[in-house]
Amino acid sequence: MDGDDILHLHDRTPGVRHDEPTADFLTYTAGLVFAVVLTIMSFAVAGTSLLWGPGIPVGLIVLAFAQIGVHLVFFLHMGTGPDHTNNIIALAFGMLICFLVITGSIWIMANLNNNMMQMPMR
Amino acid sequence: MSVVSLADVAPHHVAPGRGGGGPASTRIVVAYGFWIFLLSDIILFAGLFAAYAVLSGNAAGGPTGRELFDLRTAFIETMCLLVSSYTAGLGILSIEKQRPDLFYVFAGLTFLLGAAFLFIEISEFAGMIREGAGPSKSGFLSAFFTLVGTHGAHVTAGLLWLVYMTAQVFVKGLRSHVRQRLLCFSLFWHALDIVWVGVFTLVYLMGGR
Numbered sequence: 065m066d067g068d069d070i071l072h073l074h075d076r077t078p079g080v081r082h083d084e085p086t087a088d089f090l091t092y093t094a095g096l097v098f099a100v101v102l103t104i105m106s107f108a109v110a111g112t113s114l115l116w117g118p119g120i121p122v123g124l125i126v127l128a129f130a131q132i133g134v135h136l137v138f139f140l141h142m143g144t145g146p147d148h149t150n151n152i153i154a155l156a157f158g159m160l161i162c163f164l165v166i167t168g169s170i171w172i173m174a175n176l177n178n179n180m181m182q183m184p185m186r
Numbered sequence: 187m188s189v190v191s192l193a194d195v196a197p198h199h200v201a202p203g204r205g206g207g208g209p210a211s212t213r214i215v216v217a218y219g220f221w222i223f224l225l226s227d228i229i230l231f232a233g234l235f236a237a238y239a240v241l242s243g244n245a246a247g248g249p250t251g252r253e254l255f256d257l258r259t260a261f262i263e264t265m266c267l268l269v270s271s272y273t274a275g276l277g278i279l280s281i282e283k284q285r286p287d288l289f290y291v292f293a294g295l296t297f298l299l300g301a302a303f304l305f306i307e308i309s310e311f312a313g314m315i316r317e318g319a320g321p322s323k324s325g326f327l328s329a330f331f332t333l334v335g336t337h338g339a340h341v342t343a344g345l346l347w348l349v350y351m352t353a354q355v356f357v358k359g360l361r362s363h364v365r366q367r368l369l370c371f372s373l374f375w376h377a378l379d380i381v382w383v384g385v386f387t388l389v390y391l392m393g394g395r
Contacts, residue, residue: 092275099268107261110391121392128387132380139275139376147214151221158225162232169236 095138102131220370224377231381238329246324251393254319260390263306270299271379278372281365286355293352300345307338337385340378347371
């Protein structure tokens, strides 16, 4: 136990150790590089006329999910370690609710629009 | 009847996990609780995303996304937020390395980049309202201002929290509860960046094409 450790001994919550690293410089930098590359790809895909138009939204959604994955792994440090099991389960549940809310809303409203009676205004 | 204390079962320096080796460390429990809050916040945004996706076609004769959105501005905003997320992570790293001097530098960079993001967003909003494309113009614009405005409000709250945490580091030093709050702040800031990935993809890239 070095001097610094003794200095901080009195203001430590039980169970917390001094030397618990979460990540290193390389993790964050790799995450930044991946995220920047994916962002530039997204904007390039959206601005190009080389790709088949109807396919572009699908490509954008795939790139967005890839970037969210990069953020989760490199910035939020979601891992496969035993300490992460609960975090991953909570994330999976959150994603399920988001999926239900978003696709459910789009589906139901598209259905309503289809079945709406034509107004005699126009 | 024999009582076996947790310290007998597993020494403290073994990472427990799944409750097997005794209670998890405070840091893991705090991060987990805050993670649950962040997920509930993301579900709130899911509702706003759903509203935007449903209403984005209802321009009511007003301007559409294609006329309003400037992809170059959106790209600059995205980069500001992304790099601020990176500097926030480096700030946490310098806290762990017991380097408050480096933390102040990274906290300052994070604040500047976040404030730049917010400034660009507010001037974009102001420009749209000046052109008569305010939130009351159409269902599309109501949903747009609600979704992007809620994200902006979160960024504002994050900036205030960052100032508060920097003051705490300055006054209280790197105590363990200050470090835990900083960890929560960094989780919050990274989660805002994740929401922004959804915003720029759905709103700006798909709507502004």
